[in-house]
Amino acid sequence: MTPGTLILIVLALAAIGYFTGKRRAIQTAKRDGRKLHSLPSYYGESVALFTAVPALLLLGAWLFLQPVMIENSIIGQIPESSVPEGGAKSLVMVDVRRIAEGLNLIIAEGRLNEEDISDMRADFVDVRSRLAEVGVALGSNVEPVVFQAAKEYRDLDLSAKFARDIVVLLTALLVGIWALWRIRPSMRARNISETFVKALLIGASLVAILTTVGIVGSLLFESLQFFRLYPASEFYFSTVWNPQFRGGSDFGFLPLLWGTLYVSFVALLVAVPVGLMIAIYLAEYAGSRLRSFAKPAIEILAGIPTIVYGLFALITVGPFLRDWIAQPLGLGNSSSSVMTAGLVMGIMLIPFISSLSDDIINSVPQAMRDGSYGLGATQSETVRQVILPAALPGIVGAFLLAASRAIGETMIVVLGAGAAARLDLNPFEAMTTVTVKIVSQLTGDTEFASPETLVAFALGLTLFVFTLSLNVLALYIVRKYREQYE
Known part of the structure; x- marks a missing residue:
């Protein structure tokens, strides 16, 4: 049975x-x-x-x-x-x-x-x-x-x-x-049923906490196993990433960190201004009919699978940047580059930033707008000098949350940025990120006792701490500086 x-x-x-x-x-x-x-x-x-x-x-x-x-x-x-x-x-x-x-x-x-x-x-x-x-x-x-x-x-x-x-x-x-x-x-049968429901609700509340503890515990245990085989100082400060399953591997974290931050920076450079301007327009300038159509249409982008964005980067954006910008300027000949992955990832983050920023701007009380207009300010002056300063802590929090989302992205980087671990300033060169190398080290026939496999857990733990720090910073900024309105 x-x-x-x-x-x-x-x-x-x-x-x-x-x-x-x-x-x-x-x-x-x-x-x-x-x-x-x-x-x-x-x-x-x-x-x-x-x-x-x-x-x-x-x-x-x-x-x-x-x-x-x-x-x-x-x-x-x-x-x-x-x-x-x-x-x-x-x-x-x-x-x-x-x-x-x-x-x-x-x-x-x-x-x-x-x-x-x-x-x-x-x-x-x-x-x-x-x-x-x-x-x-x-x-x-x-x-x-x-x-x-x-x-x-x-x-x-x-x-x-x-x-x-x-x-x-x-x-x-x-x-x-x-x-x-x-x-x-x-x-007292009612007490029995209600006690069970209460225990069920407590158990459901503990699921998220226990899941987090389990994730951290598994990552920490395997990472300690890796650091027993490979020095932590060489892992975090070496500039060479060259894993060899036959021995003699180099696990330098810095090239992966640089690629991760570089791709995320390009993505935020695209998504932050575009997403913020979309949010300002929808919240302050667009009419109700246009808003009811435009906001759901923009948020459709958030429902597209990341593998589709990766294919878009590989087939369309990458060749376009290579043929029209990189090669004419002598900056590179590869369609896989930091710029390719960053642009497409920025497009993916636009609805994330615009939706959060729109909700934050709309939470600013109408009385503040009316008071600004009563003092003779124009609509653009009201937006710049009243609404944005009031909503700024929430908007900054949205930016940081988007940054943590960009840092954890994998499929767009795999198809758009390549797999080369290098330290380079040229945005039209292929690079890679931490998440890509986690996937590559755990793909295929692997032995979990080898440092070549255990390094994936060390990378995962480092990435987890990094993104968790960004999320905590975002929550701290929002809670410390947000305005309390009646």
Whole structure:
């Protein structure tokens, strides 16, 4: 039985418990001649909650612990002679899991039966060929002992799943029957339901916090592993980025930082003035009919996938800049450049800045505008000397948030700026950013124990700290300098 089917059965039992508990509460109140403390629906909800929640929590814990316990049991049976030289038992466990999944496919398609696998009458060569038929290709270094471990892994997994189904269903039934039995007219069923809803809301509130803690923890742990293999001083102050998976790598962070800041600077140079002018026009000059059309039309840009912007940079903007500006001026011959990625990224950020700035400008009270007009100021003078100063902290915060968005962009840089890690002032040369190198270091067959792979986590942690600092600075500016209007 799959976990999805098991969840549906538990929910069906909870639904039955709801209607049964509701009816029992009404019957108990009539029999005892007493008034119910809560509405009948609350009694049904209490039975449904006691039926579903413990069973689903048990299922979640089982799904988390079962693979760990089975792997710990199997990995101790693998002899050291079966481990490839320079490898680890965890790599052998990958083959064990693949073979176990392949055996399930073989049995499902009728190529072998349970007796053949249980009695080991099918020799290893035959099983290898049958696994290849279902798409499980094994390397030449996989030994028969690994197949034996896979068979035991599969047997333990099937037994654990069967026990899981029985235990979860019994838990739902027994706890549900107990909740049904304890229904009394004096039972505070409403308090039970409201306590559960309160716990659910608290859990939902903790999701964002726990997710952040998990992200930081995973990045920090892997980054510490990297810095044990490669000095942090050389990583942050070296100017050479040259990872080699065969050894002798150089991980200089400065070229990546320069490319990231350069591309982001060009993007903000495009997006900030255009987005701010759009916001001023829509908020102060445009009529209601034009505003109702123009604002949604501009915000459509925010819904375009970044890969589409990247293709636009690669096919249209890059060749145009190369043929009409870079080559005639002798600045470069590549269509991939900082200018290409920066221009397209700036276009992507325009609706982000214009929408935030528009909302901030509209939040300035109309009384300030009327007072300025009453003193004889023109509309443009009111915008320059009253509205923009009042909205400036919020606008600066919007700029900083847009900067953090630009720093974290990947696809536009991959297709528009190239992958060359260099320190150069020429905006028509190909460069790269931190996010691009994170992707490249984690792409393909990688070993997570090598510094060439672990460097991606160090880059991710550094980028996380950088963007978090920008966001904190933006919030600080907005909160410290914003005007409080009645």
